[in-house]
Amino acid sequence: MSIAATTTTKATTTEATTPSSFSPSLGLDVALSTGLQFATLPDTSFGIEVTGVRWDVHDPEVVRLLTLALRRNLLLVLRGQPCPSEVQLDAFLRQFGRLVLETEDGAAHYSGHRNQGGPASQMAIESKQYMDRSADNTGSTLYAPGTDGISELVWHNDQSHRPMRKVVSVFEALDVEPGVTPTEYRDLYTAYETLPTSLRTLLENRQVIYFDPRLPSPADMPRLADATHPVFTPHPNTGRRTIYVNDFADRIAGMNRDESDRVLAELRTHIDATAPRLVHQWSTGDLVLWDNIGLQHRRGAVPGGQRRYMRQHGGLAE
Ligand SMILES: [Fe+2]
Structure with missing residues (x-):
């Protein structure tokens, strides 16, 4: 279903001052002031595409809609928005709950991982290392396959080996080539x-x-x-x-x-x-948030030299 179809099907007004549009993909009225648009993903029983996210706009209605979308669809593909800085991403995600980094467990985990240097995206592109930490240390990790590549990552929930569970995982394609190794998800609910x-x-x-x-x-x-x-x-x-x-x-x-x-x-x-599955084929700029309790993910081996620079944010804690 196209994004356009989600915004033109029905126009309604929930309150005199809040014009909105019914989104069949989300099954809810979406206030036009939020700028959000939702579209279903093809050939999958979960996941939804979201456009119109603005990092510096902190609107409780945006938080409400994205929370509902995540509850209902388990995975959000945010597309078309500019690449957020670490500070912008942190501030945006704080509206939804506790950052893992800002918990006692997360602070202990990430405290030894600070790097000095430029912005996160620059570091990923310039370092071409398998794994790096962001300069601002929000708990983000940067991944690039380097010349040796990266071995397969089997089905997992992020940080299941730690006592404090991560509720929402966040992964972003900073710069990827067409047909890059996808990430696969499955629904354990x-x-x-x-x-x-x-x-x-x-x-x-x-x-x-x-x-x-x-x-x-x-x-x-x-x-x-x-x-x-x-x-x-x-x-x-x-x-x-x-x-x-x-x-x-x-x-x-x-x-x-x-x-x-x-x-x-x-x-x-x-x-x-x-378990229903979803294969996410990454495009540069995609930022995917998912329910890390009910979804597991994996990916195949990434060949050396593939352009696949990714950023994993520390995510949200329970
Ligand atoms: Fe993971």
Whole structure:
């Protein structure tokens, strides 16, 4: 559906002073003053495209609409807006909740990661390194494949290896070539809602164990877990339950290794068969926000020399 179609279908006025237009993509009246337009994405059951975002306009109605859009569609593709500075992006996202960076957990995590230098986008383009930190240190990480490329990233929720969950993830294409390696998403809410009763009963009230992949393995540095989360984690705002088990999960707490491996294999078979998917093909300037509780993401290997400069913002905490 085209963006134009979303704005011309119906014109209505919710209040005498608030002209609005019905957006069939969002299913709501959108105040014209917000400048926002919503359009469905082709061939997918979740995700929605948003144009008209202005970083320096802090409007409660924009926050309300984007929050509703995220709840309903799980993933927002922001397109056509200028590349925000780190400060602009932080200030914009603060309207929606706590920045991970500004939590105790996030501050500890990011405190050693400051770089000195120019603006974030310049650093990504000039450094051509696999990973870099932003000059302003808002918790953003910059990625470029360099000459060696980057290996595949398996299905995951961002920072599931940490006790504090990230509710919203933010990823932006600063400068990418056509046909660049896409990011794939899948909807674990639907996978939960279609679980067979046997698996649901078996895993109810269970916890799943994660280890931080950047730390030594438990064999080298013995410990019980770096984080545990409910297998069926409810979204902290909506209460909707998802399967918070991704390809970094170690095992189900309270089960022996063989039993856990069997159950996790069964669960993964179910997820592969039922979780709706979305492949996002990046264009320069795309900024994608998604529900990091209910959606998992992955990407294939990125070949060396591919122009794929990306910025990952620290995101929003629960
Ligand atoms: Fe990720």
